[in-house]
Amino acid sequence: MSVFYTAFKKGVAVLVFLVSTPAISLDLNFITLEVAPWAYHDKVSNKLKGIFPDLVREIDSRTLHTINMTLTPYVRIDRELESGRQDCTMLIRGVERDKFVILGELILDHPMGVIPRKDISLVKYEDLTKVTVSVLRDLNITDKFDLDKKIKKQYDTDYEMGLRKMNHKRLDAIAGAIPTIQYLAKTNGMENMLGEPLELSSEPVFFQCSRNSQKNHVINEFNSIIRQIKSDGVLDEILKKNE
Secondary structure, eight states: OEEEEEEEETTEEEEEEEEOOOOOOOEEEEEEEOBTTTBEEOTTTOOEESHHHHHHHHHHHTSSSEEEEEEEOHHHHHHHHHHTSSOEEEEEOOTTGGGTEEEEEEEEEEEEEEEEBTTOOOOSGGGGGGSEEEEETTOOSOHHHHHOTTSEEEEESSHHHHHHHHHTTSOSEEEEEHHHHHHHHHHTTOGGGBOOOEEEEEEEEEEEEETTOTTGGGHHHHHHHHHHHHHTTHHHHHHHHTO
């Protein structure tokens, strides 16, 4: 867009011609974990649903950029970001991932812990030494839990695998994001299998962009939009919708 205005220099009127540079619109690739209610494919509509897709669509409506969403098992996310094939994610922070992402805005806090089968009671941390627990690799619960060799752990690729093992009594408990595990158990008809969770921490979910992406300079723009979405109450509406 061209703009004219009149300026005065040493008493002489000068016509100034300005050319405004249009904002650059980018195609961006966002990736996250495929697990309800965070993000999943609706079997009826075949559309992406959940907290992540709703939040990305809201961000997309507030920017000139186009955002493409990819959902994948947890184990693939890090290599996609490290390679730069995917630009950004919204995910719990990971120790290894910190080496190749730029950490952005805090989105929400997720209660983390261990949920046993209903016939098992976990009252205190020390009770964990009596059970076998399903754990996702590179998912941080707490430093104490992650490094504790007294706890018997089985490493699985996703929460549903852990839930199936619990259902067949091949293990006793599952560790991770408590609301997500409870939601998955409910949607798979296993909610009556779960006992009371032992909460160990509250894990922050951050906006993160790959250091190897050519488009990671958008992080400041997106951080600002996420802050707006939180302050105007839209994030709370998205969370309530996906309970």
